[in-house]
Amino acid sequence: xxxxxxxxxxxxxxxxxQKKVEVTSSDIGENYFGRVGNVxxxxxxxxxxxxxxxxxxxxxxxxxxxxxxxxxxxxxxYDDNKDWLEYELWMQKVFNExxxxxxxxxxxxxxxxxxxxxxxxxxVLVPIFCRIMESLGFEVYDYITWVKAKSEKELIxxxxxxxxxxxxxxxxxxxxxxxxxxxxxxxxxxxxxxVKDNIDITKEEFKASTINVWMVRQTGGYKHPASFPVExxxxxxxxxxxxxxxVLDPFAGIGSTMIASLKHGRNFVGSEISPQxxxxxxxxxxxxxxxx
Numbered sequence: 001x002x003x004x005x006x007x008x009x010x011x012x013x014x015x016x017x018q019k020k021v022e023v024t025s026s027d028i029g030e031n032y033f034g035r036v037g038n039v040x041x042x043x044x045x046x047x048x049x050x051x052x053x054x055x056x057x058x059x060x061x062x063x064x065x066x067x068x069x070x071x072x073x074x075x076x077x078y079d080d081n082k083d084w085l086e087y088e089l090w091m092q093k094v095f096n097e098x099x100x101x102x103x104x105x106x107x108x109x110x111x112x113x114x115x116x117x118x119x120x121x122x123x124v125l126v127p128i129f130c131r132i133m134e135s136l137g138f139e140v141y142d143y144i145t146w147v148k149a150k151s152e153k154e155l156i157x158x159x160x161x162x163x164x165x166x167x168x169x170x171x172x173x174x175x176x177x178x179x180x181x182x183x184x185x186x187x188x189x190x191x192x193x194x195v196k197d198n199i200d201i202t203k204e205e206f207k208a209s210t211i212n213v214w215m216v217r218q219t220g221g222y223k224h225p226a227s228f229p230v231e232x233x234x235x236x237x238x239x240x241x242x243x244x245x246x247v248l249d250p251f252a253g254i255g256s257t258m259i260a261s262l263k264h265g266r267n268f269v270g271s272e273i274s275p276q277x278x279x280x281x282x283x284x285x286x287x288x289x290x291x292x
Contacts, residue, residue: 022279023045023275023278023279023282024275027275029045029046030044030045030046031043031045032044032278032282034285036262036285036288037265038244038265039244039261039262039265039266039267039268040267040268041258041261041267041268041269041270041285042269042270043252043255043258043269043271043281043282044270044271044272045271045273045275045278046271046273047273048094048250049090049093049094049097050271051250051270051271052094052097052098052250052271053097055101055248055269056101057100058100058101058102058103058104060098060101060103060246060247060248060269061102061192061194061241061245061246061247062102062107062108062109062236062241062245062247062248062266063098063101063106063107063108063109063247063248063249063250064108064109064111064233064237064247064248064249064257065109065110065111065248065249065250065251065252065257066110066111066228066253067091067110067112067250067251069112069113069116070082070084070087070116070118070123084123088132091128091129092132095132095133095136095138098250099136099137099138101248102188102248103188103190103192103193104188104189104191104192105187105188105189105190105191105192105193106187106188107141107185107186107187107188107240108133108138108185108186108187108188109184109185109236109240110129110183110185110186111146111181111182111183111228111232112125112129112184113125113182114178114182126182126184130184133184137188137189138186138188139186139187139188139189140184140185140186141186142185143182143183143184143185143212144182144185144213144214145181145182145183145212145214146180146181146182146183146214146216146228146232147179147180147213147215147216148179148180148181148216148217148218149179149215149218150215150217151215155179181228183214183232183236194245195242195244196242198243198244198245200238200242200243200264200265201238205235205238205239206239208235209235209236209239210239214232216231216232216235217229227253227254227256229256230256230259230260230263231260232256233256233257233259233260233261234260234263234264237260237261237264237266238264241266243264243265243266244265244266244267245267246266246268247266247267247268247269248268248270249268249270249271250271251272252270252271252278252281253274253277253281254280254281254284255270255272255277255280255281255282255284255285257270258270258284258285259284259285259288262285262288263288
């Protein structure tokens with residue numbers, strides 16, 4: 001929870017959400033609090049780095065996020081086209097705060113494509129993030145390949161929507177059409193503490209989630225250029241945390257990490273700079289609280 005919030009202001013913001021007030025750019029700097037069952041959420045509208053600086057040391061048990069890729073993706077109010085040195089310095093500042101906020105032994109999951117295309121050339125992201133995280137003190141823990149379909153047949157259908165295959169039917173420069181992304185997993189050194197009675201992952205879920213390929217169908221329906229499905233986060237949340245713990249997403253987007261966390265009895269804190277995406281996130285929460 002942010003250091004500067006009072007009980008009175010928290011109550012006012014819960015009332016604001018309940019009245020379904022539309023979030024706009026004039027609300028930049030606002031926190032949106034609420035409760036789903038026995039767990040809470042705190043979604044900040046504004047800059048991720050600003051928000052992270054307000055969170056307490058060792059207050060979060062898992063971070064799952066997908067930062068901007070710096071490849072010119074069209075976001076509502078963010079320029080995804082920084083100089084690469086500037087981008088890396090920004091990521092370093094953000095994840096330095098994440099390191100401070102995570103408890104000992106906690107995991108950090110980052111969803112990224114293996115590479116992006118910038119000015120007609122490929123830029124590999126994996127070594128960039130590994131270098132940054134190791135410089136901050138994180139240990140490289142694991143990686144998972146997220147395949148965006150439930151079967152090979154479905155994958156072919158997904159790939160068929162794209163014609164970015166380079167030289168068609170010619171060996172000069174054929175290109176693979178991406179149908180997967182990488183979840184890089186890092187660990188903050190130390191012993192991870194938890195209450196065994198709060199473990200809720202089943203044997204079947206554990207066996208499926210400890211294979212390093214997760215076949216989870218990509219879902220649409222929301223206006224976001226690089227979202228990931230709730231099911232993807234559900235697997236990670238149940239594998240790396242227990243009920244009642246705190247999950248963080250500093251680039252919350254349309255709220256998939258938040259929804260997955262709340263559905264499974266985890267508290268959530270996060271930030272998002274786009275009023276449009278915050279609106280979508282708050283509407284999605286209403287599906288978890290249908291009585292409102």
